[in-house]
Amino acid sequence: MNIGVLGSGGREHALCYKLTKSKKIRNIFCIPGNAGTGRIVKNLDVDISNFQILYKEILKHNINIIIVGPEQPLVDGIVDFFNQKKILIFGPDKFAAQLEGSKYFTKLLCNQNNIPTAKFGVFNNITDAESFIDRNKMPIVVKADGLASGKGVYICETKTHALNVIKEILSGKFISSSTVLLEEFLSGEEMSYFIIADKNGYKFFGSAQDHKRVGEGDTGPNTGGMGAYSPSSIINNI
Known part of the structure; x- marks a missing residue:
């Protein structure tokens, strides 16, 4: 069996490392990969945002299963594309990927299914956003x-x-976002609870606690992640 891991970060390095421990896998390709993945598997220098070119490389290297690391290809519909090509791919389709790609979509889903979530508002202009702030407590x-x-x-x-942050977001700081979501602040400890799901059910896939803030003691702005540990120390309290 040949496996293709899409992405170029630490996440994909960890996936590749774990896959090398399986005796069922013949070849592992990381696309495009990085210097670290290149030491343990074969990197393929391919633009994963170009699905047609990626498809040709998948066929060329006889890759049987694709594992998607980054969020952007999932949001762009890569799973739908390869499903149509009858190639096995691990990840949510474009509709389900909205849970990651749009915070507004996720909040609406929570409300529609009576899932507890913080009070929120979604805005595309500073005036309405400021009015929401005035009606709620700080921090926000x-x-x-x-x-x-x-x-x-x-x-x-x-x-x-x-207001300064809202102006930055609405002026295009994050190209993928033309709206801003304001949410009440909830104090507590955070945990990630992972599952793998298909049309037949789901399986628990572990827990973790991620620390995103750039400074010591969880201070400063958020990053993609400064470190994490698993399992979460609070999972037994649920």
């Missing part, structure tokens, strides 16, 4: 609606800070 959470590499969430202690 400001989020870019679309993908932002984990950097589109701000906990703002003052109205001035919140």
Whole structure:
């Protein structure tokens, strides 16, 4: 069996490393990969945003299963594309990927299915956003609606800070986001709870606690992730 792992970050390096431990896999390709993945598997220098070119490379190297690392190709519909080509690919389709690609979509899904979530509002102009801020307590959470590499969430202690962040987002700081989501601040400890799901059901796939802030002691702006540990220490409290 030949496996293709799409992406070029630490996530894909970890996936490739774990896959090398399987005796069922003949060849592993990381597309496009990085210096680290190149030491343990074969990198293929291919633009994964160009699905047609990627498809030709998948056929050329007889890749049986594709594993998608980054969020952007999922949001762009890569799973739908390869499903049509009858090539096995691991990841959510374009519709389901909206859970990652749009915070607004996820909030609406929560409301429609009675899933507890923080009070929120979605805005595309500064006037309405400011009115929402005035009606709520500080701190307030400001989020870019679309993908932002984990950097589109701000906990703002003052109205001035919140308005400055909103202006940055609406002026195009995150190209994928033309709207801003404002949310009440909830204090507590965060945990990620993972599952793998298909049309027949789901399986628990572990837990983790991610630390995104750039500074020591969880201070400073968010990043894509400064580090994480698994399992989460609070999972037994659920």
